[in-house]
Amino acid sequence: MEKEYSKISPTAVFCARMRAKQKLPFSKEIVTLIDTKFKDLVEDLPDYGNTLNSKSDFIPFIEGRYHSLNESLSKFDKTFIVEIASGLSPRSLEFSNKKDIIYVETELKGLINMKERILKEIINEKKLNSKNLFFMNINPLERKDMDKLGKFYLEKGKDKKLIIIHEGLLMYFDKNEKRVFRENLKYLFENYSKKGLWLTSDLSRMKKKKNEVLGNENIREKISKVTKREFDYFESEKEAKKFLREGGFTSEILSNEKVISNLIDKKSLQFNKDHILNSSKGYRIWKIGLSN
Ligand SMILES: C[S@@+](CC[C@H](N)C(=O)[O-])C[C@H]1O[C@@H](n2cnc3c(N)ncnc32)[C@H](O)[C@@H]1O
Secondary structure, eight states: OHHHHHTTTHHHHHHHHHHHHTTOTTHHHHHHHHHTTTGGGOOOOSOOTTTTTSOOSSOOHHHHHHHHHHHHHHTOSSEEEEETTOTTOOHHHHHTTSTTEEEEEEEOHHHHHHHHHHHHHHHHHHTOOOTTEEEEEOOTTOHHHHHHHHHHHHHHOTTSEEEEEESSOGGGSOHHHHHHHHHHHHHHHHHHOTTOEEEESTTTOBOOOTTOOOOTTOOHHHHHHHHTOOOOOBSOHHHHHHHHHHTTEEEEEEOOHHHHHHHHHHTTOGGGHHHHHHHGGGGOEEEEEEOO
């Protein structure tokens, strides 16, 4: 099982390189380490096309979703954050220093072991506080891993709000795997924290309509060759909401207009504002919880 899913892991390197291109916090340090000290452990995409060189006159998807999820997470106090399939994302370094937050990074075994070593290098170098940061080998498609997570939550964080997050994951799962994922999160919440929350942008990106133009930094075909999987999206918001409702969840889509407008100002992209705000709907955060 691990082996099959580890074919998806090189996409974590792609995301890390895209964040470094956009100069997100700690992303340069992560990429430098994977290109030097950890080079022999890293499985990268063999072909990036022009994605790393192309000039961005918009807010790229990977950057936009990162900021949108951070903004949504920042609205909660006293949290026990579990990031599923965190890849090489630097989010935990931004959050685990904050007050009253426990942050659990989870990934497939090979990647989480390397991630822990990479982040520890940065933590030591920058003298960050990592006392509330944990790493776990978790496959969210395995029921037993939900118990592992749930028990850890009861041990370390039960006075805190359990929040499960992920980005860039569900599109690699087919519809059946998405159902298993949903059932497992339901099991986790029902057994360990009924008020737990699930936040993700992964349900915002819909299947492209025929003739719809792909963005500049799109290399889906090249990625599919590596993962040996087709990208799988819902057709519409309605279909995604139905999927959640049928699984016993309610959902609300949060606006990211403010955070993206701030980024547009910061990056002097006002000339492209309407287009950017329109495409930012593709990475709005869904706030999901158990139905009563
Ligand atoms: C596109 S990357 C996204 C990584 C990270 N969220 C980010 O935004 O950079 C997809 C990640 O999903 C992970 N993944 C795929 N299948 C998984 C599974 N069954 N369990 C845990 N992680 C999985 C891969 O290892 C990979 O790191």
